[in-house]
Structure formats: C-alpha cells, structure tokens
Amino acid sequence: MLTRPDVAVVGAGPVGLAIAWRCAQRGLRVVVHDPAPGSGASHVAAGMLSPVAEAYFGEHELTGLLADSAARWPAFAAELTEAAGTDVGYRTDGTLVVGLTADDLAEARRLWSYQQGLGLPITPLRPSALRDREPALAPRVRGGAVAPGDHQVDPRRLVAALRAAAERAGAVLRPAPVDRLSDVDARFSVVAAGCGAAALTGLPVWPVKGQVLRLRATGGGAPGFRHVIRGYADGESIYLVPRDSGEVVVGATVEERTDTEVTAGAVLRLLRAAVDLVPELAEYDLVEASAGLRPGTPDNAPIIGPLPGRPGVLVATGHHRHGIVLTPVTADLVTELIVTGEPDPLLAPFTPDRFVPEEEPRWN
C-alpha cells in the first residue's frame, strides 16, 4: 500500500477488526496497527451475547445499545462466516439465570424482575421446568429464569474470522505498536485499543481485571449442558458458557487491578460456584486459567465517536464487559460516521465529549 490510507485502526481486537472489515467493504483503504492481534480482553472473554441478562439498574442507554447490537448479531455472524470462510461458534441455545440458595434466587429475581419490567424477554421457570431444560443443574439449585434471546459466540474464533474477512476485503495488518497518534498517517484514525486508548487519547479508560477458567469435558465430547448458565451461588456471581468443542468457559471476576496474574482465591471462588451449580464440572479437565483487562469507563458505557479537538480521530473503546456483543453496532456506526460524516443518533449517549474536561476545570 503506497498511497495514504483512508482509515488507520489502532488495535486488532474484535472492535478494531470489525471496523476495518466494514470500512474495507466500503472501498476504503484500511490499515490496522497491532503488534499482537486478538491478545487483549477478547482473548479471555467468554463471548456471551446477553442484552437481557446484562440489563442493569440505571443503565437504560447502554441496555438499548446492547439490544440493538444483539439484534444485529445473527446477520453479522452469517455474513462474517461467509466472508471469512471460518465458523465463529455462534450459538442460539439461550441463557438460564439461576440461584443456588434462597438468597441467591432472591438476588437473581430482583434483577430479572427489573428486566421484565423493561419488557425484555426473560421468563421465570419452575424448578422442575428448569431441570427439564438442563438436567446437569445441581438438584439444590432453587430456581431460575430463561432468556431465550441471549446467545453466545466464541471470541477467539471471532477474532480469527474478523481478521480473515478484513484482509480478504483489502485491509492490511501492521504488526507494530502505535505509541502516539501523530505517528499514524491516514485520513481517519480510529482508536480501538482497549485499555491502551487512555494513553493515546487522554480519555478515562482504565483496566478492569477479569479472571476466567477454561474447562474441557473429558473424552472429547460436548459439555453436558447446552444453555449459557448465569448463576448466583452462595453470593458468588458466575457464568458457564458451553461450546461444541467440549470447552466450558467459567467467569469472571471483576477487579480494579492492572495485573494479569491468576490468583488462588479467584480460581477457588469460580470453581466452587461452578461445581455447586453444575456438579459434573468437577470431572472436567482444567485446561486454562487466565486473566485479561477490560477497558472500563466512569459510567460503564463505551466511548464511541469523534475525539474533540482532534479532527480525523475517532474512538471506539471502553466496552468494558460488553465488547463482544457490541462489536457489530460499533463497527456499523463508526463506519457510517467515516463514510457519511454524520453521527447516528444512537451514538449520542456514548460520544467521547461527555468526558472531555471543560476549558476551566470545574474545581478551580
């Protein structure tokens, strides 16, 4: 590529690669800068596409964006699978939300009642109906609900497919780090660098550590359950994501830490809750314990849009625990912004200008 690129994306995680793919599809010349594509938060992510079960109190605007992006996922997955020629592990078996003890069930019910109040598709199940759906659940699980529209994808396969699709569409990967935005020469620069966005833009993005386990069913078979299971177990909140390969992802801690060490206490809490909810997991192999850093923001919402005072610079970061589900909508909106110059109204609550300090800091 000898001519100046139209778009330089900094960061080859799912968000950066999806933007690169979408832009390249529109005929733009795209480069993606990353010394280690797919090695950030997505490498550890479970890949739940949970607009309903992730709808939290006081986060209406984020809940709307999650639902919008989740609705894009079926077509996105189909188009990507076709474009890349590789499977992304997209599964639509739905999600069960369960509580182990009476207290756990009360905690779960408090949230799903809120979600029902928003009109979201989540339905309480009697214990017998719960066990009919998922006999692998422990007999002592007190109850739960089903969110049939909360699906899953395999983030590692997603990154591989997005990379292939972006490259097939003409995007070029450059395996070098970007230390300063001024080092990037393109009509548009898109900062999709996860936690690295803070140093590049000055925006308030910080690491939120998550520890995750990967188990594998013995004998090479599939796990003994099909649904994503989000459970509360003796006060611990975890999820279990079964894959066709036999893998079960167990996550995740949420810690305001910047290291990526795996700690004994976190592994203990995750395993205890997992085995309490689905006893057969005790027999599974423990094949990986890892930690990643999600890009967190002050209001738990992503930062997507033009960087004030820096013409031609756009930002797509701060996706926190929602990077995988928000990949399609982020890529579509950023691409539209680049192509048309007009921000979609959906972006309004998430633009970077909500964090830019006033000329005179308020505390003066």
Next chain:
Amino acid sequence: MLTRPDVAVVGAGPVGLAIAWRCAQRGLRVVVHDPAPGSGASHVAAGMLSPVAEAYFGEHELTGLLADSAARWPAFAAELTEAAGTDVGYRTDGTLVVGLTADDLAEARRLWSYQQGLGLPITPLRPSALRDREPALAPRVRGGAVAPGDHQVDPRRLVAALRAAAERAGAVLRPAPVDRLSDVDARFSVVAAGCGAAALTGLPVWPVKGQVLRLRATGGGAPGFRHVIRGYADGESIYLVPRDSGEVVVGATVEERTDTEVTAGAVLRLLRAAVDLVPELAEYDLVEASAGLRPGTPDNAPIIGPLPGRPGVLVATGHHRHGIVLTPVTADLVTELIVTGEPDPLLAPFTPDRFVPEEEPRWN
C-alpha cells in the same frame, strides 16, 4: 565413552541420577538413559522428607527405611550441594500436622498417636502454641502437632544438582528412550524408570496419579509461613510446602489413574483445603497446576535389588509417594550391591523377588 559401561541406569529421575552419581564416585563407568531427565514424578513432587508424618499403620518396614534415608539427608544434601555447586532447597524448619475441624483433628491425632507409639519424634501442641509457631494458620484450626525432624527439599533443584554432580563425576547422559533391556549393553543395568519399569521388567508397578498446585506469594517475597503444613480440612488431606523463592506447593491427590490431566474437582478440593488452613493463600498467584504419575506397588513399598532370572539387572523403582526421601538410601544400597555383590540386610523386605510369580501359579 568407547568402552563398555560398567553401569547403565535407565531413568534420570532423582533415584536414577543419584545411583549414577554414587557409582561414578566409585570409579565405575556410568551411562544414564532418559529422553527427558527429571520429567517424571519428581517434576511434580513436593519434596517432603517426612519419615515421621509418613509413618502409616501396618507399614513398619517402610517406616524403618524412610527413617534410615531421612537420617542420610543432611549429609547427602551437603555433599550434593558441594559436588554440584548448586543449592537444592534443603530446609529443616519442621512439619506441622493440623486438623481444621474436631473430626479432622481426631483423624490427625489417631495417626500421630500411632507414630508416638513407635517412638517417633512428633509432639502435640496446644492451639495457642500452634499459632505461636505459625500465625498464618486460620484461627479455626482446632489443633495439631509438630514433627521437627520432618524436613523438605526442592525436587526440581534436586534433579538439576544430581545431574550436574553425576556428570561432573563422569557419568554420561544419553537422551534416548530404552524400549527393551536387551538394548542396553553394560555389566550392570539399573532400572530406575518409575512407572516405566513395568514394561521393562514385568514387575507390578503402576501409575498413581497425583495432582499438585504451585502458588506464589505476590510481590516476590517469601511465603508467610515456614513449616511444612500437613493438614486435614473437612475430610481432605493436603500438604503445603513453602519455599524461600515464594513458591508454595499444594498437594496432592492420590488417584489410580494413568492420565496426567488436571481436573477442576481436584483443583477445587486442593485450593479449598489450602485456603481454609492458611487464609493468606487466597491472595497468592496460582502459577502451575500439574499432574504426575507415581510408581505404585501392591504393598506400597519400593522394589530395590536384583531382578530374578536376569543376571546383571537391578531394579530401583516403586517408590510411590516416597521417591525423594528414599533417594539417598536407594542410591547407597544399589551402589553397594553393584560394588560388593552383597545386598545390605536393609534391602531384604524390598527386593523384587517378593513379586516374582511361582513356577506354578497358585490359582492352578
């Protein structure tokens, strides 16, 4: 080495390497065959030198051998450290045996009362004395005892030092596997191949799987406790071995299995018991989870001595959970047998002929 070796050792674990070192010290020409030295049971072993706390009901002869070998350890460690020029992590801080609940304490006491009855050095401690010795113990630990003569060594360092000492003394390592004893050309062959001894000799040696964790104190410091801790916690029997490096070995399961997978249930049981006994371990990094195969035998005792019907072939295997503590005595006795042709009376209960089938099997 162009001339025929005097001794060919099959297996470069601690036992094989110590035999090679001792024989080379006596002027014998020694080769050691192993495609992956130190990769067997010793790689996973914790390195407890516990003749007292490992003295079990009905194992008098083994208990005597453990005590004999443990008594050789101080001089063995000193000589080896000098000969190899590297440290082996030999520590003499002693061992605490503790029980978490009243039931656990009763279980522990049943065994240490037996050990006291044999005249072995183990002394019950009042809870306050226990906590004075090791403040890192959980307040709910009900009681325990101290075995001041039960020490530890680092098996990985031990293997490295034995290899260096053996090579310095003239032994030659050959990194190739031995499939048949007839492929080995030497005056004496010594089968020290752990579980691999079964295929080479027909002796009843089988794998006993052990799963072990390695934690590390954060910040690079030493662990917050000095003693080896052998604990019973809600019916689970575990040990915690602290090293100067900050490492704490947590072990171990005992499973009649031949695979070396790490299972979720085993990690959960080990971590739960470890954190229940020493709460600060929850903050430690989990740096390794691994499994090894100990060479077990029908009577839980090692097999050391001449292989009947195979002149010139000796065996040193079946050390089960005691390979590290029994390394010095095994090496000394095998070397004496090779040099003098006379078996030490100590060997009598452990020679291979106790397993060789009679001419007419008994069930005919």
